[in-house]
Structures are given as structure tokens and as C-alpha cells.
Amino acid sequence: MPLITINGxxxxxxxxxxxxxxxxxxxxxxxxxxxxxxxxxxxxxxxxVVEVVKNGKTTVEASCTYPIEEGLTIKTNTARIxxxxxxxxxxxxxxxPKPLVIQDLASEYGVTGPLTRFxxxxxxxxxxxxxxxxxxxxxQARAICFAGMGFERKVTxxxxxxxxxxIGCGTCELICPTKYIDMKDLPEAQEVTPSDHQIIGPVRxxxxxxxxxxxxxxxxxxxxxxxxxxxxxxxxxxxxxxxFFDVCPSCRIPPHVDEDLCLGCGGCVVNxxxxxxxxxxxxxxxxxxxxxENCTGCHYCVDMCVVGAITIENxx
Amino acid sequence: MxxxxxxxxxxMAREGLKDLKPEKIRFTVxxxxxxxxxxxxxxxxxxxxEIAKSNLNAEVKAVxxxxxxxxxxxxxxxxxxxxxxxxxxxxxxxxxELVTVxxxxxxxxxxxxxxxxRHQFLNGxxxxxxxxxxxxxxxxxxxxxxxxxxxxxxxxxxxxLSVEEYAATGGFEALAKILSEKKPEEVIxxxxxxxxxxxxxxxxxxxxxxxxxxxxxxxxxxxxANCSEGDPEVGMHRSLIESDPLNVIEGMMIAAFAIxxxxxxxxxxxxxxxxxxxxxxxxxxxxxIGLLGERIMGTDFSFTITVxxxxxxxxSGEETALLNxxxxxxxxxxxxxxxxxxxxxFGMPTVVNNVETFMNIPAIILKGGDWYASYGVEGxxxxxxxxxxxxxxxxxxxxxxxxxxxxxxxxxxGGVKGKKSLKGFQIGGPGGGILPARKINLPLDFQKxxxxxxxxxxxxxxxxxxxxxxxxxxxxxxxxxxxxxxKCIPCREGSHRVGEVLDxxxxxMGEKGDLEYLLSLEGPINDTSACALGKLMxxxxxxxxxxxxxxxxxxxxx
Numbered sequence: 102m103p104l105i106t107i108n109g110x111x112x113x114x115x116x117x118x119x120x121x122x123x124x125x126x127x128x129x130x131x132x133x134x135x136x137x138x139x140x141x142x143x144x145x146x147x148x149x150v151v152e153v154v155k156n157g158k159t160t161v162e163a164s165c166t167y168p169i170e171e172g173l174t175i176k177t178n179t180a181r182i183x184x185x186x187x188x189x190x191x192x193x194x195x196x197x198p199k200p201l202v203i204q205d206l207a208s209e210y211g212v213t214g215p216l217t218r219f220x221x222x223x224x225x226x227x228x229x230x231x232x233x234x235x236x237x238x239x240x241q242a243r244a245i246c247f248a249g250m251g252f253e254r255k256v257t258x259x260x261x262x263x264x265x266x267x268i269g270c271g272t273c274e275l276i277c278p279t280k281y282i283d284m285k286d287l288p289e290a291q292e293v294t295p296s297d298h299q300i301i302g303p304v305r306x307x308x309x310x311x312x313x314x315x316x317x318x319x320x321x322x323x324x325x326x327x328x329x330x331x332x333x334x335x336x337x338x339x340x341x342x343x344x345f346f347d348v349c350p351s352c353r354i355p356p357h358v359d360e361d362l363c364l365g366c367g368g369c370v371v372n373x374x375x376x377x378x379x380x381x382x383x384x385x386x387x388x389x390x391x392x393x394e395n396c397t398g399c400h401y402c403v404d405m406c407v408v409g410a411i412t413i414e415n416x417x
Numbered sequence: 418m419x420x421x422x423x424x425x426x427x428x429m430a431r432e433g434l435k436d437l438k439p440e441k442i443r444f445t446v447x448x449x450x451x452x453x454x455x456x457x458x459x460x461x462x463x464x465x466x467e468i469a470k471s472n473l474n475a476e477v478k479a480v481x482x483x484x485x486x487x488x489x490x491x492x493x494x495x496x497x498x499x500x501x502x503x504x505x506x507x508x509x510x511x512x513x514e515l516v517t518v519x520x521x522x523x524x525x526x527x528x529x530x531x532x533x534x535r536h537q538f539l540n541g542x543x544x545x546x547x548x549x550x551x552x553x554x555x556x557x558x559x560x561x562x563x564x565x566x567x568x569x570x571x572x573x574x575x576x577x578l579s580v581e582e583y584a585a586t587g588g589f590e591a592l593a594k595i596l597s598e599k600k601p602e603e604v605i606x607x608x609x610x611x612x613x614x615x616x617x618x619x620x621x622x623x624x625x626x627x628x629x630x631x632x633x634x635x636x637x638x639x640x641x642a643n644c645s646e647g648d649p650e651v652g653m654h655r656s657l658i659e660s661d662p663l664n665v666i667e668g669m670m671i672a673a674f675a676i677x678x679x680x681x682x683x684x685x686x687x688x689x690x691x692x693x694x695x696x697x698x699x700x701x702x703x704x705x706i707g708l709l710g711e712r713i714m715g716t717d718f719s720f721t722i723t724v725x726x727x728x729x730x731x732x733s734g735e736e737t738a739l740l741n742x743x744x745x746x747x748x749x750x751x752x753x754x755x756x757x758x759x760x761x762x763f764g765m766p767t768v769v770n771n772v773e774t775f776m777n778i779p780a781i782i783l784k785g786g787d788w789y790a791s792y793g794v795e796g797x798x799x800x801x802x803x804x805x806x807x808x809x810x811x812x813x814x815x816x817x818x819x820x821x822x823x824x825x826x827x828x829x830x831g832g833v834k835g836k837k838s839l840k841g842f843q844i845g846g847p848g849g850g851i852l853p854a855r856k857i858n859l860p861l862d863f864q865k866x867x868x869x870x871x872x873x874x875x876x877x878x879x880x881x882x883x884x885x886x887x888x889x890x891x892x893x894x895x896x897x898x899x900x901x902x903x904k905c906i907p908c909r910e911g912s913h914r915v916g917e918v919l920d921x922x923x924x925x926m927g928e929k930g931d932l933e934y935l936l937s938l939e940g941p942i943n944d945t946s947a948c949a950l951g952k953l954m955x956x957x958x959x960x961x962x963x964x965x966x967x968x969x970x971x972x973x974x975x
Contacts, residue, residue: 144947182938185941188911189906189945228909251901251912313498
């Protein structure tokens with residue numbers, strides 16, 4: 102286990118971790134904007150810089166990407182580091198002074214601004230890249246990306262078009278530190294044409310990504326529960342039955358067979374649209390068994406049973 | 418025909434030598450892009466027509482660029498019994514006269530630049546031409562005086578697309594030598610003893626880089642040649658590759674043997690289309706004769722090369738951004754450590770070197786590291802190719818030993834254009850500081866230039882007394898503003914804000930405190946930027962404020 106020194110405190114670190122992880126594990130706070138424990142370190146915001154002394158040479162390194170080595174001496178809050186962070190925060194204030202994270206950092210580091218000498222862009226996006234990375238690494242959809250170089254860089258969907266890879270999960274909105282990503286769930290959206298308008302039902306709308314999803318309505322309870330396109334994608338990728346997402350998860354309750362009432366006629370087996378019911382021998386008779394993992398919860402069998410032996414569990 | 422051993426290469430060399438010292442008259446036209454842009458194509462075609470018209474027994478070859486950019490198109494004539502004569506500024510209108518004079522066995526003295534009587538190649542062989550009186554020798558010709566050509570030894574001499582001619586100048590002998598008698602460790606020791614440092618700008622010792630890659634155990638390793646040239650107004654790497662592409666390939670093969678790699682990439686900037694074409698053609702030719710591919714020359718060494726075109730961004734010359742681009746990802750630098758020599762392309766140990774570094778390798782192997790180290794000074798060994806440009810009398814590409822004083826290079830270029838005085842000069846590309854004229858006594862030396870906060874890269878740009886340094890700094894900041902990848906905040910936002918301040922200054926709206934603000938950014942931005950592009954971004958601004966403060970101060974109102 103490598104022995105390192107952070108701010109004069111001797112720490113035994115574990116192998117294959119970064120300076121930031123060790124510091125935070127030992128209650129030493131280093132500010133970050135583009136770091137998330139669930140993602141690969143990106144090293145874009147450079148707020149996490151620390152002084153690293155290695156072989157007698159002092160360098161300034163980003164702590165979120167720098168791997169721990171034996172004998173490192175690390176200083177996280179020297180004048181040089183504070184000055185560097187102040188410059189970064191000052192630059193961010195001019196790009197967009199409104200996000201709370203930026204204001205918090207500015208007051209903590211005593212940065213006033215934005216500087217009136219420069220143009221103030223008033224943008225909310227700080228280009229930390231968390232949404233892009235989350236979409237790539239957690240959701241694995243790769244629906245959004247960076248585009249442009251230098252000052253013109255922005256996060257967007259490929260070619261600014263509505264992305265076909267987006268599954269509308271909203272992870273980007275959840276992870277965004279400045280609430281730049283605008284996700285709205287509209288219960289009664291209207292489709293407006295010059296001559297006409299009609300209600301198309303509930304939609305999930307991402308203004309930022311130029312993307313809109315129609316939301317699937319549950320056949321049982323009538324509540325909207327999830328965007329239609331990603332459900333189709335999941336269904337294909339997981340080899341699920343075609344009607345699997347006709348009902349919402351809370352309505353997807355497999356029916357229960359009362360074996361005393363059941364005649365063993367096999368009508369439910371014939372009528373089940375997806376073949377989730379099979380007859381199995383129970384004692385001397387044949388009784389239906391419902392395969393819960395395949396059942397879509399359509400409850401067609403409940404309606405079709407001649408003696409009412411099939412009921413819905415816990416319906417009340 | 419497949420090359421099986423050194424005898425095959427010698428056979429090729431004999432073929433090539435017939436071209437370099439032909440029985441009949443040989444015209445060569447410098448047809449790199451620099452020549453073509455000055456009309457070399459017209460010269461070449463007119464030459465062919467005129468030769469056919471006058472029934473002259475002669476051949477015409479398109480060769481690379483010999484570095485005399487100011488007098489393109491350059492035509493060289495080898496006639497039996499005469500010296501090799503180099504003519505400058507041979508426009509198509511002058512061709513008929515040239516052909517008639519050559520046919521008579523004479524020389525146009527007012528057009529001739531210099532003569533060459535012999536060429537000595539790396540393997541010790543020489544080509545002797547006759548002696549023609551009345552023309553100065555190449556060693557007396559000012560732009561060439563003081564040059565030592567190791568990297569550029571074949572520039573303008575051989576047909577870049579001819580493997581035979583390259584072999585005649587000692588090409589592939591270094592490869593044959595290491596394949597037959599050397600171990601990887603010995604090759605690396607040779608490179609270490611030469612003191613060769615990376616020619617891309619950072620100056621990292623090449624031998625050390627190779628050693629790290631060799632000592633990192635891995636099932637696969639890569640060699641990558643970085644030719645993503647993006648410096649504004651400088652085209653030195655293009656000229657090098659176009660003139661002698663096989664030298665790059667041989668250097669890469671030696672590197673691959675030394676670290677145990679079997680796959681290589683040449684990453685070529687999208688602007689260097691002709692260089693890319695030549696490399697692709699030659700890789701095909703070498704694969705056909707068995708110098709690339711499986712089991713080269715009957716040994717266990719296998720190597721293939723792929724040419725990849727870059728997106729054209731300046732940042733793609735940064736080695737980790739280059740690796741990202743090769744993998745198909747965004748052209749952004751990766752965090753370091755781990756360094757590419759340990760974990761590079763596709764997570765495997767990778768040696769990334771500049772093309773100029775690779776071009777030094779065959780010579781080092783063939784003549785030994787000690788011979789190479791005899792050029793240059795302590796800490797900076799060997800030679801350096803520089804494109805001399807800007808406000809100079811003669812635009813040149815020169816190769817001089819390290820340690821040469823900058824004023825000597827300026828002298829080769831004929832001083833400042835129009836008899837003006839020198840105000841400043843920039844060495845080391847857009848990220849190098851602009852130094853005042855009084856510093857021309859500085860030697861080309863990694864440490865000494867590093868102390869002046871500049872570096873040794875591909876160009877030397879001269880600026881005359883009329884240059885406005887604020888506008889010059891704005892030009893470079895604009896370049897960085899556009900070329901920054903935008904990944905990290907200090908570079909992305911900083912370049913824009915610095916540009917805004919400089920715009921105020923240029924419009925005469927400067928305020929007190931502007932210069933202090935600019936200087937206060939230098940340290941933090943240097944500290945926090947992820948890659949060298951961001952770290953060097955402010956060098957042109959801070960160096961001009963320090964060295965030419967009066968240019969700034971006259972723009973700041975009271």
C-alpha cells in the first residue's frame with residue numbers, strides 16, 4: 102500500500118486509486134465540477150488541481166486523473182492552487198454567472214464578477230461533459246456528444262437533429278450540475294399544424310436535444326408510464342414478448358389460479374395471446390401454470406375463464 | 418522480386434545508383450507542394466516537351482524539395498562529365514533556353530545557383546560528378562553554408578517514389594544491419610548514446626521513451642509517426658516527408674524492431690495530401706517487395722504501416738489527442754500519466770515520435786550514436802530542421818547542427834527583407850515566445866531556449882521593424898482560440914478572454930490594469946491546462962508584453 106502525504110497528513114492509500122479518491126476518503130475536500138464517482142475521470146474542469154511533489158519536483162496536476170504512487174507529497178490548498186482555481190472560477194463567471202454551483206464556488210474562493218470588461222454570455226451550460234459521459238457509460242446510448250472546438254464547443258445531439266439513439270431516460274437531466282438540460286413531462290401535448298391542432302396525449306420533451314417522445318399509456322390503468330421508443334428498444338434487445346409493455350409495471354400482475362375451482366379445461370392455455378400458460382400435472386389432474394416472467398399482465402385469461410378460477414392477485 | 422537479405426538491397430542500390438549518376442542527361446525538378454505552387458508543374462511539362470522536340474537523350478524526374486524555397490522552381494541538371502548544376506527560378510519561359518544550352522554542353526551562368534561535384538552517402542559510398550569552372554561550389558553558397566544535412570540528406574536529390582534511389586543512398590542498410598546482427602536493447606542503447614531528443618517541441622529523450630515501451634510487457638505494441646503539422650505559415654514536415662518518405666518508414670521500422678511492435682500508424686495532417694499519397698504508394702511498393710509485412714528479410718520481425726488522415730485540428734498533434742483520434746474518438750488530450758509509452762493506442766504501449774525524430778534514426782544506426790552526438794552541444798545533440806520564414810530575404814528550409822547561433826541561421830536566410838532591421842523573432846511555433854532582436858546570439862539549444870520560455874520546434878519566423886506586436890499576439894491567440902479542443906476551461910475560456918483584451922488594445926481602448934490582468938493569467942493557465950497547447954497558449958502574449966511593452970503601452974489611455 103503506497104504511503105503518501107496530503108497536506109502534511111500521512112495516509113496509507115489503496116492501490117490503483119486517484120488522488121481525489123484518497124483525499125475525499127480522508128475528509129479532505131477538493132472542489133470539482135466534472136467529476137462523478139460513477140464515471141471515468143474526465144479531467145475537463147481543472148478545478149481539482151493540486152500541487153504534487155514527486156522526486157523533489159513540484160508540478161500542478163489534476164487530482165481526479167492522477168494515480169497514486171508511493172511517496173507522493175500532495176498539497177491541496179496552497180496559494181498557487183487557490184489562485185489557479187480563482188482564475189478558472191472567474192472565467193466561468195463570465196460565461197454564465199447564474200448557476201448556483203458557480204456562485205457557491207465564487208463566494209467560497211472570494212471571486213467577484215463577472216468582469217464587466219468582457220462580454221457576459223449568461224449561459225447555463227459549463228461544458229463539464231457529465232451528460233455526455235453518463236449517456237455513453239451508464240445508459241450506453243451515445244445519444245449526445247460535444248460539437249465544435251474551442252469557445253464554440255457545446256453539447257448537442259449529432260448534427261443538432263433529434264437523436265434516434267436517445268431513449269428518453271433523463272439521466273442527463275439528473276446529472277447536470279447547472280440544470281441546463283431542460284426535460285419536461287407534458288400530460289396533454291398538442292400537435293399544432295397551420296390548419297389544425299389535436300391532442301396527442303402525454304409526451305416527454307427535451308428542448309435541449311430537440312427531442313420529444315410520445316409516452317406509452319397503460320392499457321389497464323390508463324396512466325402514462327414511459328416513452329414508447331425506448332420501450333420498443335428494450336423489448337427488442339431483451340427479446341421480450343410483443344405486448345410486454347402494453348401495461349405499466351404496477352399493473353403487470355400475473356393472475357392467480359384457484360386450483361380448487363379450476364376444471365382443467367385448458368381454455369386459458371389456448372386463449373393466452375403469448376403462450377405464458379401451460380398445463381402441468383398436479384396430482385392426478387392437469388392444472389394451468391402461469392409463467393410469471395413471460396406474462397404481460399393483459400388478463401385476457403381472467404376474462405376467458407368459464408368458472409372464474411383465474412383472478413388477479415392483490416387487485417384491491 | 419522479394420528482398421530476402423542485404424544482397425537484395427545492394428542489388429537495388431546498384432539500380433538506383435545508375436539513376437543518380439546516369440549515362441544520359443538527367444533533369445530533376447523540385448516538385449514538392451512548395452515547388453508546384455510556384456509553377457514547377459509547368460516547368461516539368463515544358464522540359465519534357467522541349468527535350469522531345471530537340472531529340473536530347475535525357476530523362477526528367479520530379480524530386481522533392483531541397484529547401485531553397487525562395488527560388489522555386491529549382492531544376493538540377495546532371496550531364497556526363499560536368500558538375501551537377503542547380504538552377505533557381507526556372508519558370509516555363511526559361512526552359513527552352515536551358516535545354517538548348519544543356520544540349521550544347523554549356524552552363525547558363527547567370528541562372529545557375531551553385532554546382533555540386535560529389536555526394537557522399539551515409540554508407541560511405543560516393544557519387545562523383547565532373548568539375549565545371551566558373552560557378553561557386555555548393556559549400557560556398559550562402560544559404561547552404563553551415564548546414565549539416567542528416568535528415569534532409571536526400572531532399573531534392575532522389576526521386577521520393579523510387580525505392581532503388583533511396584537504397585542507393587544507403588537506405589535500408591540500417592534496417593538490414595539491425596535485423597541481422599543487433600538486439601533490441603543494443604538498438605536502444607545506440608539511440609540513447611546519440612542523445613537524440615524528440616523533435617516535436619517537448620524534447621523528450623527518444624531512447625528513454627523507447628526503453629519504457631520495451632520494458633512494458635504487453636501482447637501488442639504500436640509505433641506511431643506524428644505528422645500532424647499545423648503551425649501557421651510553416652510547412653517543414655510536409656517538405657521532409659515529400660522529399661524523403663522512405664526515411665520516415667525506415668525509422669519507424671527500426672523503432673518497431675527496438676520495442677517489439679508489429680503495427681505502425683502514420684498520422685498525417687489533412688493539409689498534407691501529397692505527402693499522404695506518396696506514403697501510401699510507397700507502403701504498397703514496400704509490401705510488394707517484402708520490406709513490409711510478415712517476416713521481413715526472412716527474420717521473425719513483422720511490421721505493417723497504415724496511413725491515417727487527421728481531422729486537421731492543431732491539437733491532433735498532441736500525442737494523446739492523436740491516439741484518441743486514431744482510436745476514432747474525439748480529438749482531445751487524455752490525462753497523463755499513464756504515458757503513451759506505457760499505455761497508449763488501444764491501451765497498449767505505444768511510441769509516438771515526430772517524423773523528424775524518425776528520420777534521424779537510420780543515420781544514427783548506420784553511423785553510430787557517437788557520430789551523431791559529435792554534432793550539437795551538451796544536452797542537445799544532432800541537427801535540427803528549421804523552416805525560416807516571415808520577413809526574411811530568402812525563405813528557406815535549413816538543417817543546422819544544434820548549438821548554431823540563431824543569427825547564423827538568419828544570415829543564411831539573407832537577413833530581413835527590404836534592408837529593414839529585425840524587431841523580433843519567434844522560434845517554436847505559435848506556442849513559442851516572441852523574442853527581441855537582441856537575443857539573436859542565442860544558440861539552438863533545448864535548455865537555453867527553454868529558459869527564455871520558448872522551445873525548439875519547426876519554424877523560425879522573423880519579424881521586421883514594422884511589425885505590430887499586439888497584432889501579432891492577437892494573431893496567435895486567435896489561432897489558439899480556434900484550435901483549442903475546448904475540453905478544459907482555462908484554455909477554452911482563457912483564450913477567448915485574452916483575445917477580447919487584445920481586441921480592446923488594438924482598437925485603442927486599452928485600460929490601466931489590462932497588461933497586469935494578462936500577465937496574471939499566465940501562471941494559473943499554465944498550471945491548470947491539461948495539455949501543452951493550453952500551457953503554451955499565453956507565451957506569445959506574455960513574451961510580447963515583457964519584450965515589447967512599448968507597443969502595448971502606447972495603446973493604453975491615461
